[in-house]
Amino acid sequence: MRRRALLTTLASGSALLAGCAAGDPTGTDPRTDTDTSTPGGTEPSPTEPTGAPDEVVELDGNALFGASVVDLETADRTYALSPMRFRTETGAEVRMRFDATATAEHPARLVASIQNVDEYPEQFDLDWLPPFGRPSSEPPREHHERLMGAGLRDEGSLVLAPTPNHDLVNDPPAVERDADGHWRLAGGIDRWLPETLTLDVGEAVRGEYAVVGHPEGSGRPTGVYEFLRPGDAADASVTVWQTSAPGPDGESRFAGESVPSIGGDGEAGLGWYHTADASSGAYLRPETERADLPAGITFQFVNHTREELGCGHWYVYKLHDGEWFDLGPYVRTAECRMVPPAGTKSWTLHAYRGGGSLPPENGRAYPFLGGGRYAVSVGYGDESSSSTAMIELTGDPIEIVPTDDVTSDRDGSTVVVTHPEWREGGDEAATLTLTRADSAGETLISEQVMRRRFRSLRNTLAFVEDGVEAVRLRTTERAAHGSIGYDGSTRRFRVDGQAYELSASGME
Structure with a gap:
């Protein structure tokens, strides 16, 4: 029985801005209308091994909370690789980044290293340790879709093919460029690397990979190509979007409508979903723009830019007589949440007319909402202060009634x-x-x-x-x-x- 390493993203205190955190919100206390969100839990950064060998890949910028991004020269596509750094519970640290984009002469390339940062020699199982294991991705999915686990050899997958510049490979596979400009594996997918790797304390090996398509695939669909199966503790992925059109591909039901400003920021400064188009690098998409009360509606922010975007806190407003009214949370924490390139953040509005009960952990309870138009806003935005989306909730008006205890x-x-x-x-x-x-x-x-x-x-x-x-x-x-x-x-x-x-x- 193979041992599967548990992947955990490294924490690096210097990688985050002072007073900032990278976690998701966890809730709003309905008793106080207080945002009780806390930064995502991350382990303290372990001591770096002394005398790290030259094989260890150097990373620029925020290796913990960022992505390595390249625009292809051979196609209208952008690749974003994340995470750039992670560690297993057995002491293997993996670092990776793009080293070159795709040109007419060669495919996009990434370099990676695996190092033993534990206090004693260790044998590592490489099967589920990308990019040293699991050479083929799942087929691409949209940000809001769940990973279905269609298989490792799907024609729609991306392949991390080792090149001759690899410490663990003697016979690397061949790659070729097809008629539509995309680089692909020339032969079949095989086990090119060993199943296990034993490293002394501080020892590292380095490898270079060509990022290519499946030999029987066609085109390069946009989406998230994941290199781990459902249920794994962490994920390594390459997110692909159209370089010239990173925005949403559908049209909002409110397209063309003019709405008043929220808090004096003006419509242009809020990044409204109904004004977003294919050129919008960041946007907030609701899963639906109209629902009957009670309703649970999930909003997802998508970052198709090269920058980390923040700070992210969620707000709810209602439109009444041409003015937006703030529905909270009224007490907000000061920490800053960021979304990396190719990253997303999701938030669920649980709206209902009565007092009701608390929502699931991934939701926010907003009882006593009547029919009308609402806006959900989050403090992530590209060239704007935040991103906002409107929804229409259908239901009877709310009557003001006393609490049950008076x-x-x-x-x-x-x-x-x-x-x-x-x-x-x-x-x-x-x-x-x-x-x-x-x-x-x-x-x-x-x-x-x-x-x-x-x-x-x-x-x-x-x-x-x-x-x-x-x-x-x-x-x-x-x-x-x-x-x-x-x-x-x-x-x-x-x-x-x-x-x-x-x-x-x-x-x-």
């Missing part, structure tokens, strides 16, 4: 609402009073009022009806501050065309 008592024109955490004379006790007003400079929508942050607004507005002149909410300072802020004791706002004033008492 009690109410009406005395004439006044309604007194009590939160269960309120204690008369308690240190944290506070009272909010809601009355109608003649004017207000701020507008809120029902979807905002029903968010956890504004529960004090929710628990006063829900009791406004004919004959009620004031609603008095007995609550805690913490809940009161979420609705009225920390800089004053009053707030004026408008909901559904009516202006209100909210005033606080008993707060320090």
Whole structure:
């Protein structure tokens, strides 16, 4: 039985910007509307072996969180190789990068090294250790498609064919250029390298590979060519896109529409999906642009540029009367998340009308959303501050109702609402009073009022009806501050065309 090495991407403290992290968001706390995302976990960078031999491949730039990218001279294609550096649990460190692009004289070439960085000699199983094992990729898939594992000898695969400049190969395969300009393997796919390799401490071997197509293939389809099968702990891949047209190949259902700016940035600065075209190197694509509530919609950001793009945090907005309204998260962490060349990041919006339950770990819960147009934005963008996509959710409007834990008592024109955490004379006790007003400079929508942050607004507005002149909410300072802020004791706002004033008492 062959031993499969567990691949883990190396962490390098110097490879990341200060205060930045490369992990995916993990969630939003629905109790506080706080982005609880944390940087992706990576192991500390181990001590570099002393006296590293000349065979070790040198890497420029961010070897951990980047890609090696070349534009082919023989075809309208760009290749992006990632990762450039990884390590196995048994102490093998692999480094690789493109050394030359494809020309009329030779195919694209990559150089790679494998080094024993453990404290004792080790024998390494090369079968699933690209590029020293697994010479043929899976057939290409689109970014949003799952790897299906169609086989190692598929006609649509890419092949890493060792060249004469390889420490472990005596009889390298021949390659040839076909009529459409693509380089291919001239013969069949074979085992050109040994099954195992034993290295002393610090010892390394080096190899050069031609990146060519399957001998029976045709053209060079765009997509992600992966060199590991489903379920492996890490992946080595070559992502291929059309150099002159790296953008999406479909048209948005909102194409041609004009939308207002978000936060004053202007439409041009947000990289809207509905204005993206084939020349757009980076874009945010929703899996669907229209859905019935409740719905779970996944958004995927794609980076077909040569640069790392960031910083990535996700936001949700609703369009109401020609203006976008922020639905959170309202508390955001400061770390910066980046997407490397050929990289993607996905995020799922779980939208539903009721309170519902928490979504899966890969999602974000947004309860109390009514029908209408929404925008999801993320802080990755090419020549812009972020990327944004619109969706249409169909469903009934949201009604403002109180939380289940409050009690109410009406005395004439006044309604007194009590939160269960309120204690008369308690240190944290506070009272909010809601009355109608003649004017207000701020507008809120029902979807905002029903968010956890504004529960004090929710628990006063829900009791406004004919004959009620004031609603008095007995609550805690913490809940009161979420609705009225920390800089004053009053707030004026408008909901559904009516202006209100909210005033606080008993707060320090």
